[in-house]
Amino acid sequence: MTTVILVIGEVGLFIGAKAADLPISGEVIAFFLGATVASVPWALWSVALTMGGGASWAAGGAMEEQTGHVLANLGQDWVVFHNLPFLDGRGPWSRLVDVDHVAVGPSGILVVETKFTAADLDVGETRRAKQKDAIHQVRDNAGRIAALLRRNAPDLPITPLVVWWGPKVTRNGDVLSKAENVLIVRGGDSAEWLPLLTGPSQPEESIRRAVERITKHQRGN
Numbered sequence: 001m002t003t004v005i006l007v008i009g010e011v012g013l014f015i016g017a018k019a020a021d022l023p024i025s026g027e028v029i030a031f032f033l034g035a036t037v038a039s040v041p042w043a044l045w046s047v048a049l050t051m052g053g054g055a056s057w058a059a060g061g062a063m064e065e066q067t068g069h070v071l072a073n074l075g076q077d078w079v080v081f082h083n084l085p086f087l088d089g090r091g092p093w094s095r096l097v098d099v100d101h102v103a104v105g106p107s108g109i110l111v112v113e114t115k116f117t118a119a120d121l122d123v124g125e126t127r128r129a130k131q132k133d134a135i136h137q138v139r140d141n142a143g144r145i146a147a148l149l150r151r152n153a154p155d156l157p158i159t160p161l162v163v164w165w166g167p168k169v170t171r172n173g174d175v176l177s178k179a180e181n182v183l184i185v186r187g188g189d190s191a192e193w194l195p196l197l198t199g200p201s202q203p204e205e206s207i208r209r210a211v212e213r214i215t216k217h218q219r220g221n
């Protein structure tokens with residue numbers, strides 16, 4: 001819109017000036033041409049971001065940071081990892097999978113998937129397609145963490161958790177919804193659900209080994 005307005009304004013100015021037989025200096029022409037040229041990249045970027053789904057992707061990234069801030073409130077006894085990469089598949093069909101967050105602490109392991117939506121969503125409606133996709137994704141990620149720790153800390157319980165963010169995300173039921181052994185929460189309710197994620201204390205040695213193994217994995221070892 002900015003580019004269009006500038007072009008229309010320039011055309012109107014030049015036509016009006018010519019009709020009134022008014023001179024237009026080279027500096028004025030250069031200014032308007034410069035403003036138009038400068039606005040084109042911004043206009044193209046904005047269109048690409050909106051039409052290509054980039055706005056949603058950018059919001060999702062911001063919400064991952066927000067979930068990270070929430071998990072930091074688990075306390076000093078918890079170690080939180082972000083954006084753990086895993087290679088899924090083999091050969092030319094392999095792809096890189098990102099696990100949003102993994103928290104290791106006194107009561108075990110949390111595998112957390114952050115989701116953002118601009119649409120209406122009740123976190124308790126677990127049969128919706130968006131919910132099912134998120135549930136399956138975090139379950140797969142929990143399986144990846146379990147496989148990673150199979151030799152080092154197989155006794156630690158792993159809890160998959162989906163955290164939903166968005167202006168129209170609501171909660172009409174309990175603070176913690178559950179489906180297929182996956183916990184589902186609304187990000188804005190973290191003060192209520194965060195204390196509920198703790199459970200029975202686990203062996204300190206297992207926790208230490210789990211932290212060490214995940215740290216090595218994050219470093220590429």
